[in-house]
Amino acid sequence: MRTDALDELAARLGWETRDLADVIGAGWRRSEATPDHDFDLDPSGGLDPDDLLPLDVTPWHVAGDPAQLMARVFAHGVFLASPEGVWAGGTHGLEHRPGPPVYVPAHELSDRGPEVVRGIVAGRRRSFRWCRYCRSPQAPETRWEPDVCHGCASSWLGVVY
Incomplete structure (x- = not known):
């Protein structure tokens, strides 16, 4: 359905x-x-x-x-x-x-x-750009850096939101 x-x-x-x-x-x-x-x-x-x-x-x-x-x-x-x-x-x-x-x-x-x-x-x-860590497509609003998504920025770069 x-x-x-x-x-x-x-x-x-x-x-x-x-x-x-x-x-x-x-x-x-x-x-x-x-x-x-x-x-x-x-x-x-x-x-x-x-x-x-x-x-x-x-x-x-x-x-x-x-x-x-x-x-x-x-x-x-x-x-x-x-x-x-x-x-x-x-x-x-x-x-x-x-x-x-x-x-x-x-x-x-x-x-x-x-x-x-x-x-x-x-x-x-x-x-869109692909995150270098999780390899998923990211729109501009979901990227921390040009090739890092917000989630991976927390996991791999120590970013705290």
Whole structure:
């Protein structure tokens, strides 16, 4: 049984879950960051096109480990962004906040979506480095040094957080 949020995202868009997975992937979880909404960037102007009521501010979702892609799904389309890790709550408060988003309207998602996703994910992956101790990929926000992750910095370098 799948435990990610893909079913929720597909329902919000009015798509079949498998079809959305083919475009944006799977393994989605809600972002830790509190969502804000740029109504100027939103083509709906913040109104639900069906009943002209204010839209619910939907949460950002993140996928990948390390985080590689963020999505915010509305009935009218999807905002896609590269995650930017921020230590908002001290050593145990890593949040992923969206970088500059790219909007893809729902009617263009099948065609443009895969290309946008590939570009964002490729850019994010270029920022990863592999820890010289544990050999795992590390995003910039989880590295103590360019080639040492936070966990191995504690284990091997004596770093105390």
